[in-house]
Amino acid sequence: MADPSPAWQDGTRAVAAGIRRRVFEHVLANGEGYLSQACSAAELLAILYTRVLRLAPLDAPIRPGPFQGVPGPANPGYQTGAVYHGAKGPDLDRFIFSPAQYALPLYAALIEVGRLAPEGLDDFNRDGGTVEMIGAEHSPGIETTTGSLAQALSQASGIALARKRRGDTGLVWVMMSDGEFEEGQTWEAIANAAFHEIDNLRVIVDANGQQCDGRVSSVGNLEHLAHRIYAFGASCDEVDGHDLDALDRAMTRPSTRPHVVLARTDPTRGVPLLAEKAPLLHTLRFASPAERDRYQAAFDAMTREAVLR
Amino acid sequence: MVARPHVENFIAWAADKPEVVVVTADLTNSSEVGRWRDTYPDRYFSAGMAEQNMLGFASGLAREGYTPFIHTFAVFLYRRAYDQLAMSIAYPNLRVRLIGFLPGIMTPGGVTHQAIEDVAILRATPNMTVLETGDATEVESVLDVAQAVNGPVYVRMLRGSVPRLFPRSEPMRLDRVRVLAEGPDLALVTSGIETEEGMRAVHALARRGVGVRHLHVSTHKPFDDPEILETLAAARKGVVTAENHTVVGGLGSAIAEKIAEAGLGRRLVRVGLQDTYAHGASREHLAREYGLDALAIVRAAERLLGEPLGIEAEDLADDPAADDAGPAAAPSARNADSL
Numbered sequence: 241m242a243d244p245s246p247a248w249q250d251g252t253r254a255v256a257a258g259i260r261r262r263v264f265e266h267v268l269a270n271g272e273g274y275l276s277q278a279c280s281a282a283e284l285l286a287i288l289y290t291r292v293l294r295l296a297p298l299d300a301p302i303r304p305g306p307f308q309g310v311p312g313p314a315n316p317g318y319q320t321g322a323v324y325h326g327a328k329g330p331d332l333d334r335f336i337f338s339p340a341q342y343a344l345p346l347y348a349a350l351i352e353v354g355r356l357a358p359e360g361l362d363d364f365n366r367d368g369g370t371v372e373m374i375g376a377e378h379s380p381g382i383e384t385t386t387g388s389l390a391q392a393l394s395q396a397s398g399i400a401l402a403r404k405r406r407g408d409t410g411l412v413w414v415m416m417s418d419g420e421f422e423e424g425q426t427w428e429a430i431a432n433a434a435f436h437e438i439d440n441l442r443v444i445v446d447a448n449g450q451q452c453d454g455r456v457s458s459v460g461n462l463e464h465l466a467h468r469i470y471a472f473g474a475s476c477d478e479v480d481g482h483d484l485d486a487l488d489r490a491m492t493r494p495s496t497r498p499h500v501v502l503a504r505t506d507p508t509r510g511v512p513l514l515a516e517k518a519p520l521l522h523t524l525r526f527a528s529p530a531e532r533d534r535y536q537a538a539f540d541a542m543t544r545e546a547v548l549r
Numbered sequence: 550m551v552a553r554p555h556v557e558n559f560i561a562w563a564a565d566k567p568e569v570v571v572v573t574a575d576l577t578n579s580s581e582v583g584r585w586r587d588t589y590p591d592r593y594f595s596a597g598m599a600e601q602n603m604l605g606f607a608s609g610l611a612r613e614g615y616t617p618f619i620h621t622f623a624v625f626l627y628r629r630a631y632d633q634l635a636m637s638i639a640y641p642n643l644r645v646r647l648i649g650f651l652p653g654i655m656t657p658g659g660v661t662h663q664a665i666e667d668v669a670i671l672r673a674t675p676n677m678t679v680l681e682t683g684d685a686t687e688v689e690s691v692l693d694v695a696q697a698v699n700g701p702v703y704v705r706m707l708r709g710s711v712p713r714l715f716p717r718s719e720p721m722r723l724d725r726v727r728v729l730a731e732g733p734d735l736a737l738v739t740s741g742i743e744t745e746e747g748m749r750a751v752h753a754l755a756r757r758g759v760g761v762r763h764l765h766v767s768t769h770k771p772f773d774d775p776e777i778l779e780t781l782a783a784a785r786k787g788v789v790t791a792e793n794h795t796v797v798g799g800l801g802s803a804i805a806e807k808i809a810e811a812g813l814g815r816r817l818v819r820v821g822l823q824d825t826y827a828h829g830a831s832r833e834h835l836a837r838e839y840g841l842d843a844l845a846i847v848r849a850a851e852r853l854l855g856e857p858l859g860i861e862a863e864d865l866a867d868d869p870a871a872d873d874a875g876p877a878a879a880p881s882a883r884n885a886d887s888l
Contacts, residue, residue: 311642312676313700318642377641384612388636394602395637398609401594406613425633428602435597 248291249484255352256286257546260510262348264539266361267524268532276514276521278345280448280505283482284415285349288444292491293413294333296326301357304370304380311377321375321382324355330408334399337382338392339417339446341522343375346382356380390423392416393443397433397498400441414443418502419451422460427472433498434473441498443474444491446481448507454519466502474498481505513538550710551685555581558689559618560588566696567592572607572619574600580620580650581708600625604633604645611643616696622656623649623664623705627671635674642676642700652681652705652741653793653822654836659829664705665822669798671703672770679769680721681705683744685713687767690720694768697723705741712745715765724768726776732760735850736784736815738777740766740800743791743820746836749843749865754850757858761850772803781808787816787853791846796821818849 259282267273289295302324311318322328325335337346344364350356360380363369375382386392393414400412420426433441453459469476474497477490481503490501507521508514513535514521526532559582563569575598577583586593596603600621607617619626626647627634638645649664656662671679678698682688688707695702715727729744730737730751739747744765751761762780766772781788781804788808790801801819808815820840827835836842843865851857 310675311640313642384608385636385640388632391605391633391637394605394633395609395612397602398606398611399613400609401606402610402613402615425601425605428597428599429605432596432599432602432606436594 252283252286252290252484255290255349256282257510258352259285259345259348261539261542261546262351262361263344264511264542266344266348266364268536268539270364272523272525274341274344274522275511275524276448276450276507277339277342277446278348279509279511279514280450280481280507281342281345281446282510283484283487284444284446284503284505285345286352287484287487287491288335288413288415289349289353289355291488293335294331294410295335296329296332298324298326298355301351301354302360302380303357304360304363306368307370307378318378320377320384321370321379324350324380325383330406330410332410334383334396334403334410334412335381336384336386336392336396336399336412336414337375338386338414338420339389340375340382340385340387342415342417342446343373343379343382346375347371347380350381389417390420390425393426393429394432397429397436397438397441400433400438401436404438404440408440411440411442414441416443416445417451418445418447418449418456418462418465419459421445421462421465430469430472430474430498430500438498439496442491443498443500445500445502446505447502448505450507450521452522458519469500469502474500476500476502478502478504482509510542511538551713552710553581553708554685554688554711555706555708556584559692560585562692563589563592566616568614568616570594570610570615570617572596572603572610572617574598574603574621574625576621579622580648582620600630601633604630605637607645608637608641608643611638611645612641616644616646618646618648620648620650622651622662623667624651624662626703627664627667631670638701639674639676644699645701646695647701647703648706649703650706650708652707654827654832654839654841655707655742655793657829657831660826663827665795665827666798667703667705668769668792668794668800669802672798672803676700677770678702678723681741681767681769682707682721683741683765683767684715685711686715686717686719687721689717691767694721694723707742714745714748721767724771724774726774727765727767728762728776729765730755730761730763732762733783734760734786735762735853736780736788737761737763737791737846737850738766738780738788738800738804739763739791740769741793742832743793743841746841746843747791747846750846750850753843753847753860753864754858756864757860759850759854759858766800769800769803772807777804777807778811781813781815782811784815787818789818789820789846789849789853791820791841791849793841794821795824797824816853818852820845820849
């Protein structure tokens with residue numbers, strides 16, 4: 241059932257626009273970066289952080305400190321990026337982020353919802369910082385190390401089962417990319433989660449049809465993905481990943497199984513210029529100063545639009 | 550010999566540890582936890598025959614306060630799912646216990662089932678503690694050693710009929726070697742099933758007047774017991790290592806590192822698989838074929854001494870756990886049959 245008040249969609253839409261804008265700005269300043277991921281996932285991250293995830297509030301946005309060393313016996317004070325999600329609680333959700341290559345859009349989302357200080361993005365990919373290009377578990381908003389793709393769902397299913405046994409009512413959410421469904425481990429994880437009836441596990445998939453080598457359909461075969469997910473024992477809804485109402489319905493509906501929302505998205509949404517780069521959208525690099533100028537103009541237009549709104 | 554010491558011991562040990570859970574991948578009875586499952590059905594998780602997910606799944610349980618004891622064949626932990634082992638378990642330094650069965654030549658299952666490079670790989674894995682059991686007492690006491698480590702632990706585990714070489718009153722201790730024999734000529738450093746072979750070799754050598762200081766290693770990492778360096782320094786005619794593993798990267802390599810880093814300049818002969826895979830056959834056959842038996846250790850000693858000692862296979866047939874005649878046998882070994 242749709243929310244009677246339209247207010248949340250407006251707020252979520254503004255966060256999504258802010259994610260695209262921040263990532264775009266960063267890519268222009270940096271000369272390259274992960275822009276298509278922000279274009280495809282902006283609404284997914286926005287609805288997660290503004291609507292779906294039940295997270296404890298923070299007193300103030302966190303300023304990322306310097307890198308404090310890897311986990312290990314010599315580093316007992318190690319802290320994960322989960323601190324950006326606030327204190328844990330039995331009735332609160334957890335968010336496990338699988339495609340660590342989406343770190344930049346994630347950081348942008350955390351800034352938009354007041355969990356990461358805006359200047360934190362200055363540390364992106366900077367030596368000695370935690371705001372890493374491909375985030376690890378010390379990076380803002382990242383709780384487990386998942387840059388080797390398709391490991392998060394398994395990790396999250398263990399966390400979810402432990403929470404279920406403990407009587408926690410909070411859910412464990414995982415965000416994935418569709419390319420990760422080429423990894424066998426993803427299917428092992430879904431089958432195992434279904435077998436153990438891990439019904440507090442929720443997955444949102446940014447099915448943008450893109451991976452490092454180009455179109456997913458040119459790299460592997462992920463046809464009938466929703467059917468496959470269902471056949472492995474999860475419930476699955478396939479929706480337009482830019483339609484907030486459809487996302488909301490699919491992400492909040494009850495399920496007695498692990499539940500996967502397959503969000504079909506457009507990797508050029510908000511920056512149609514990017515379509516010229518297809519099929520290689522994984523990382524945006526400017527071929528010439530003239531091309532950079534055209535992207536700058538597109539960004540300026542996006543910024544003006546935001547001001548007018 | 551003790552029949553399946555892990556079975557009842559693990560059940561009793563886990564009784565007052567509700568945080569301990571077992572995760573398996575279709576090798577429950579083969580990993581001696583069938584009765585454990587029947588005793589604690591709500592603490593037993595079948596992950597299906599799917600090791601990559603199993604390791605990540607266990608890591609999630611560990612993050613929430615459980616201590617998963619993954620039971621399966623060693624090869625399926627570190628070979629089949631190494632990236633998951635490294636990234637989901639070792640990097641975050643989680644309290645997951647990887648109980649790996651069928652080390653080295655302990656299975657006629659052949660190359661697919663024989664863990665021959667696990668110590669090398671897991672020694673090279675940061676945050677990992679690497680343990681190896683050599684007898685029934687260590688099979689029983691390794692659980693306490695592992696559980697005291699605040700990080701991931703890999704255990705080379707023995708199953709089935711296991712000799713008791715060490716008295717129950719002398720449990721395994723982390724990073725502490727056992728001194729099984731004293732002697733001024735050579736040092737012998739062994740681990741796992743090679744310790745029993747080494748004890749046979751030491752008896753035979755002692756009868757020929759060769760004094761061997763014999764160390765048994767049950768902790769491959771950390772590897773800092775000062776007894777090791779002292780033993781190597783005192784071994785005036787050289788050092789023999791023996792491991793149920795390739796000689797690349799395991800115990801022999803660890804000893805070589807010690808010798809080199811301390812500038813001891815001792816000669817070293819490494820008994821073990823000589824950079825080769827093995828095949829499906831009995832332990833006895835493979836030990837003979839690949840030179841992992843007591844005779845191979847004697848031959849290594851002869852190389853260091855520069856002379857044949859006239860020791861043949863029939864001189865090595867005695868059971869070290871039952872033999873109280875060897876002049877160089879350690880007290881713990883001699884006492885073992887009375888337990």
